[in-house]
Amino acid sequence: MAKSSSATATASASATKKRRSRGGTLTLEEVKTLGRELLSSRAHLNHAPALLALLAPSAPLDLALEALISLQSFFVPLVPSIPSASAAATAGDAGSDPELVFGVWLRQRFDELVAALVELSVSPHSDDAIRVSFEVVVISIYYLVCVEELVELAIWLTFCAL
Numbered sequence: 001m002a003k004s005s006s007a008t009a010t011a012s013a014s015a016t017k018k019r020r021s022r023g024g025t026l027t028l029e030e031v032k033t034l035g036r037e038l039l040s041s042r043a044h045l046n047h048a049p050a051l052l053a054l055l056a057p058s059a060p061l062d063l064a065l066e067a068l069i070s071l072q073s074f075f076v077p078l079v080p081s082i083p084s085a086s087a088a089a090t091a092g093d094a095g096s097d098p099e100l101v102f103g104v105w106l107r108q109r110f111d112e113l114v115a116a117l118v119e120l121s122v123s124p125h126s127d128d129a130i131r132v133s134f135e136v137v138v139i140s141i142y143y144l145v146c147v148e149e150l151v152e153l154a155i156w157l158t159f160c161a162l
Helices: 002-021 028-040 047-053 061-081 085-093 098-122 128-148 153-160
Strands: none
Touching: 028 047, 028 061, 047 061, 047 098, 061 098, 085 098
């Protein structure tokens, strides 16, 4: 059974490499596939950085929105398990436990997501349609500041200053 799962992961990684080797840019269908695979199992966690890279002011709007939807679907159920920044820093020293390593990795990707959302919302190069989508993000960040205490207050204050 482990061989089968390993073969599937290898085939998926190979398919992902083929997608990118055709020209370096992904199509909307490929971004949707990356998102579906990310949500399907931990074997596809390597898709998160690829989707995060699409959250840039210079990215095509349809790809950025699809990446955002996939990343939101990935992170929302995991919010209660994301360690605080200080806990992640402490856990990073005890790298022998796979769950601690995953928690640190998850925290790093979550911080990248928040940074990308801040960049998209304040960049003059962002499409107006994507900025409108971030009204919901602002509310989400507020929730994370007040309730989950996962986002530092300084990030929330950045949005308040806009």
